[in-house]
Amino acid sequence: QQATVKGSAAHISAVTKKVDGAFVRSNARATPDWPSHGLDYAETRHSRLDQVNTGNVKDLGLVWSYNLESTRGVEATPLVVDGIMYVTASWSVVHAIDVRTGKRIWSYDPQVPREGGFKGCCDVVNRGVALYEGKVFVASYDGRLVALDAATGQKVWEKDTIIDRKFSYTITGAPRVVKGKVIIGNGGAEYGVRGYVTAYDAKTGEQKWRWFTVPGDPSKPFEDESMAKAAKTWDPAGKWWEAGGGGTAWDAMAFDPELNLLYIGTGNGSPWARSKRSPAGGDNLYLASIVALNPDTGKYVWHYQETPGDNWDFTSTQPMILADLTLDGKKRKVVMHAPKNGFFFIIDRTNGKFISAKNFVDVNWATGYDKNGRPIETDIARTADRPREIIPSAFGARNWHSMSFNPKTGLVYMPVQGVPLTLMDNKNWNFNGVRPGEPHSNMGWNLATFANVEPPSSKPFGRLVAWDPVKQQARWTVEHVSPWNGGTLTTAGNLVFQGTADGRFVAYNAASGEKLWETPTGTGVVAAPTTYLVDGKQYVSIAVGWGGVYGLAQRATERQGPGTVYTFAVGGKAPAPDFVAYRLGQLVQGVKYDPAHVPEGTALYVSNCVFCHGVPGVDRGGNIPNLGYMDSAFIDNLDKFVFKGPAMARGMPDFTGKLTPDDVQKIKAFIQGTADAIRPKK
Numbered sequence: 001q002q003a004t005v006k007g008s009a010a011h012i013s014a015v016t017k018k019v020d021g022a023f024v025r026s027n028a029r030a031t032p033d034w035p036s037h038g039l040d041y042a043e044t045r046h047s048r049l050d051q052v053n054t055g056n057v058k059d060l061g062l063v064w065s066y067n068l069e070s071t072r073g074v075e076a077t078p079l080v081v082d083g084i085m086y087v088t089a090s091w092s093v094v095h096a097i098d099v100r101t102g103k104r105i106w107s108y109d110p111q112v113p114r115e116g117g118f119k120g121c122c123d124v125v126n127r128g129v130a131l132y133e134g135k136v137f138v139a140s141y142d143g144r145l146v147a148l149d150a151a152t153g154q155k156v157w158e159k160d161t162i163i164d165r166k167f168s169y170t171i172t173g174a175p176r177v178v179k180g181k182v183i184i185g186n187g188g189a190e191y192g193v194r195g196y197v198t199a200y201d202a203k204t205g206e207q208k209w210r211w212f213t214v215p216g217d218p219s220k221p222f223e224d225e226s227m228a229k230a231a232k233t234w235d236p237a238g239k240w241w242e243a244g245g246g247g248t249a250w251d252a253m254a255f256d257p258e259l260n261l262l263y264i265g266t267g268n269g270s271p272w273a274r275s276k277r278s279p280a281g282g283d284n285l286y287l288a289s290i291v292a293l294n295p296d297t298g299k300y301v302w303h304y305q306e307t308p309g310d311n312w313d314f315t316s317t318q319p320m321i322l323a324d325l326t327l328d329g330k331k332r333k334v335v336m337h338a339p340k341n342g343f344f345f346i347i348d349r350t351n352g353k354f355i356s357a358k359n360f361v362d363v364n365w366a367t368g369y370d371k372n373g374r375p376i377e378t379d380i381a382r383t384a385d386r387p388r389e390i391i392p393s394a395f396g397a398r399n400w401h402s403m404s405f406n407p408k409t410g411l412v413y414m415p416v417q418g419v420p421l422t423l424m425d426n427k428n429w430n431f432n433g434v435r436p437g438e439p440h441s442n443m444g445w446n447l448a449t450f451a452n453v454e455p456p457s458s459k460p461f462g463r464l465v466a467w468d469p470v471k472q473q474a475r476w477t478v479e480h481v482s483p484w485n486g487g488t489l490t491t492a493g494n495l496v497f498q499g500t501a502d503g504r505f506v507a508y509n510a511a512s513g514e515k516l517w518e519t520p521t522g523t524g525v526v527a528a529p530t531t532y533l534v535d536g537k538q539y540v541s542i543a544v545g546w547g548g549v550y551g552l553a554q555r556a557t558e559r560q561g562p563g564t565v566y567t568f569a570v571g572g573k574a575p576a577p578d579f580v581a582y583r584l585g586q587l588v589q590g591v592k593y594d595p596a597h598v599p600e601g602t603a604l605y606v607s608n609c610v611f612c613h614g615v616p617g618v619d620r621g622g623n624i625p626n627l628g629y630m631d632s633a634f635i636d637n638l639d640k641f642v643f644k645g646p647a648m649a650r651g652m653p654d655f656t657g658k659l660t661p662d663d664v665q666k667i668k669a670f671i672q673g674t675a676d677a678i679r680p681k682k
């Protein structure tokens with residue numbers, strides 16, 4: 001009998017068909033493959049491989065690079081089984097790559113309508129696929145769950161996961177497969193949606209269950225007991241159901257097979273301002289919580305709410321890790337979680353009981369947590385009638401960038417940051433109303449909150465923190481040049497790998513934080529690396545591509561490049577691909593405008609343009625250009641870009657019906673006026 005050629009359809013079919021629950025569990029013991037998003041069900045991102053270690057990591061070299069042909073953010077963790085890699089680029093495009101050759105096996109574009117890019121808050125990103133019994137599952141930005149044949153990339157089934165397309169739902173997260181069910185949530189809580197997670201049969205796509213994260217209209221029957229219980233924590237005077245309430249589960253999940261519990265992290269409130277959703281206050285369950293569900297039925301089992309009555313976009317969707325820690329001499333099954341709100345939580349994962357919380361950055365909204373697990377809020381937390389800086393900001397002390405846990409060092413390696421913002425409630429908010437000056441409100445956002453009406457006073461930072469979860473303190477830290485650095489991987493070779501915003505891929509000694517190796521990546525890195533064996537040899541891969549919410553308008557590299565997968569091994573000698581240098585133009589000059597239009601133009605710019613294009617001439621442009629540095633011809637012709645313009649093919653919305661030609665004149669006045677105001681005087 002002829003041996004199957006590696007990389008052939010027969011080989012791929014054979015090796016991917018073996019991927020099921022038993023496979024994921026047995027793989028976790030020695031981690032030769034990387035079969036699921038966080039490597040194992042506990043989402044530790046801790047590889048047991050040690051061929052690459054502190055001794056030889058300096059000899060790590062490029063084996064191949066692969067062009068993802070994307071220009072927007074790349075957030076995916078590549079999955080690899082016997083040398084077959086599955087990774088996604090922006091716009092939810094899936095690539096199957098043969099690690100042995102670095103060549104494409106197939107690619108699949110779910111054809112997300114590009115002009116609908118504005119329907120998600122935070123770039124047209126995707127965090128990766130799930131793999132199960134010969135199928136690859138991808139959730140498309142526009143809310144479909146697609147099952148592909150792992151060998152051919154042909155579609156096997158597709159389901160629309162969105163309950164109501166009047167609302168702005170999107171999906172950026174990676175699906176997880178638990179006991180033959182594909183689990184997927186969604187995003188949209190900046191727009192006003194009601195969050196939920198759904199389970200589909202991996203074979204057929206048949207819907208198995210759905211759990212909503214927040215209650216619906218209380219005049220209608222509740223879906224289940226957990227919703228009836230939650231509704232008691234919302235004030236009906238706020239008619240929260242009209243704007244959805246929020247609570248979107250847009251990233252984190254983990255699974256404990258022994259306890260048979262699926263854990264999900266839930267998001268912020270819609271709108272952000274609690275005074276508008278629930279005027280009389282209330283915790284607003286199950287916003288900003290870790291919730292444990294029965295994966296067979298989708299039934300609620302327990303929750304722990306990290307940010308009661310969220311008011312600040314403090315999502316709890318940041319990646320979590322399940323671990324067994326010895327605390328006060330007792331072995332405890334815990335969830336470790338470090339969400340946006342700046343506290344590191346240890347929660348008993350058998351019952352949801354709070355164990356401890358400690359801030360891992362400076363925070364000013366709470367002084368700590370009491371013994372019942374409730375935050376002790378400070379005076380400024382809810383004084384939202386005036387602008388005040390909330391630390392951490394809505395960008396989060398951590399965002400979706402994954403952390404990893406090394407049981408040998410006992411440390412959690414997490415990307416940490418500060419992106420300063422001031423917030424103030426918009427008293428005149430009305431759902432989907434025209435609200436100049438409220439961020440992206442004309443693009444469908446419903447924050448009921450103004451941002452940076454007064455400039456914040458803290459400074460931005462990015463940091464890698466090695467956190468001791470038992471002592472609840474940092475062991476070592478590395479300062480980066482910018483916020484928004486990549487997720488981490490830790491290995492039995494006593495290593496931590498991380499990509500950076502300023503375009504490097506770095507390896508550190510996991511125990512000490514000493515830098516042992518780095519290589520340039522051309523463009524900024526936001527995704528997390530993976531490592532695995534192919535034919536007995538250890539490889540390390542990372543998908544790079546600057547973007548995500550912070551990367552739209554900001555950058556920390558002078559290079560731009562297509563999204564790229566890099567694969568490294570000891571002794572690798574492949575040449576790095578060429579990158580186009582990013583050229584920041586001159587400050588725009590000479591566009592005719594009426595200075596009297598600037599104030600109105602400012603408000604329009606904030607409600608239509610700012611989150612993607614940044615502040616003209618102040619920000620430097622991320623994966624979307626800064627308009628303050630465009631040639632004047634572009635700004636003179638702004639209406640030709642705004643109304644059914646050529647950039648629609650790259651994701652720019654059509655502003656027909658949203659802006660008038662008169663509005664565009666005023667926006668031009670703001671752009672040129674700002675450039676003139678900041679131009680150094682001769």
Ligand SMILES: O=C(O)c1cc(C(=O)O)c2c(n1)C(=O)C(=O)c1cc(C(=O)O)[nH]c1-2
Nearest residue numbers: 122125172187188189190248250267548549
């Ligand atoms: O509330 C939501 O539904 C929602 C969704 C998403 C998303 O799906 O990407 C993000 C956020 N919120 C968010 O608050 C946030 O900071 C964020 C960053 C990113 C990213 O990919 O860079 N997505 C999201």
Ligand SMILES: [Ca+2]
Nearest residue numbers: 189190268313
């Ligand atoms: Ca959010």
